[in-house]
Amino acid sequence: MHSLGCRLRRMNELSRAQIRDLMAQVLKNQDKELPADDAAQLREIGFRSLDFSELALRVEDETGEELNFDAPGLRRIATVGDVLDFLVELQHQ
């Protein structure tokens, strides 16, 4: 996954930092805070699977590209970093 870091981003692609901002907004709407630590557990900050859906749809809105994915990939997501990695990676598919 880290090897993608050196790849040139496509024009309409969101950076990891931009996705982090969107994630903070999703949480803020529920009066929750996004910790700065990527290792923070989603369970502890109250970021649930439908919140992930909301975030993915917000990324779609920004980029104009549909992001479709299977459920099994989601089950491995446990931390804030996992969410960001998943969405960065998904934009490359």
Added chain:
Amino acid sequence: MSDPADTQLVPPSSVVLVSGGSRGLGLAIVTDLLDAGVRVAAFARTVTPELTKLAAERPDRVHVGSVDVTDLRAAQGFVREVEQRLGPIDGLVNNAAIGQDSLHVHTATDDIARIIETNLTAPLQLTRLVVRRMLGKGLRGRIVNITSICAQRGFPGLVAYSATKGGMDAATRSLARELGGRMLVNAVAPGFFASEMSAVLGPTQLDQIVRRTPTGHLTEPVEVVPVVRMLLREHTNINGQVIVVDGAASI
């Protein structure tokens, strides 16, 4: 047009066509019917070594082929081959289906169309084809649609899949009426299997289902097979029903 009831009995099926017969429940159905002395035709997108072996062991009673259930022309060709090799088809098991493992909002629209085509349109077409052959020959026969508990209960990640299975349950009832007793049409709705498509549910959800199941275990193909055989072979008055095989998990 309202006809008087047809009181002649529907005999046990002797030549049964099974779609998606190459692995999992489909393969178990094929094997079981062969053991019961039935002639069996099975097709699947990919013919597995297991299915090839069955065909090699009993060439006089098995016909297999590589057919995609959504390819109606190929299915028609296969049905003709079967009739020549094994005799007229008087039983059909609509088993071929593809699974789903994605939330509805994140499922590509093409994938939704593909699930509906494979799991709903294709079995309706195959049923039409086989029923036309049976009616045209004056045969009485039996149809078993393999559906799923998620036609009746909700599960995340299976929205389009559930819709197709519910569609087949509904078609089962209307077909039983429409065929006026000339054919017995039923559905068998298994609960989740530990293997195969249940990969979609993930270990946590499967554990939850097991905990809620009075019999304490997920359904196995071997537990579904006798019900399919009964509907194809036994003299019962069961018609237009959906029989759930899930250890009462959904009750």
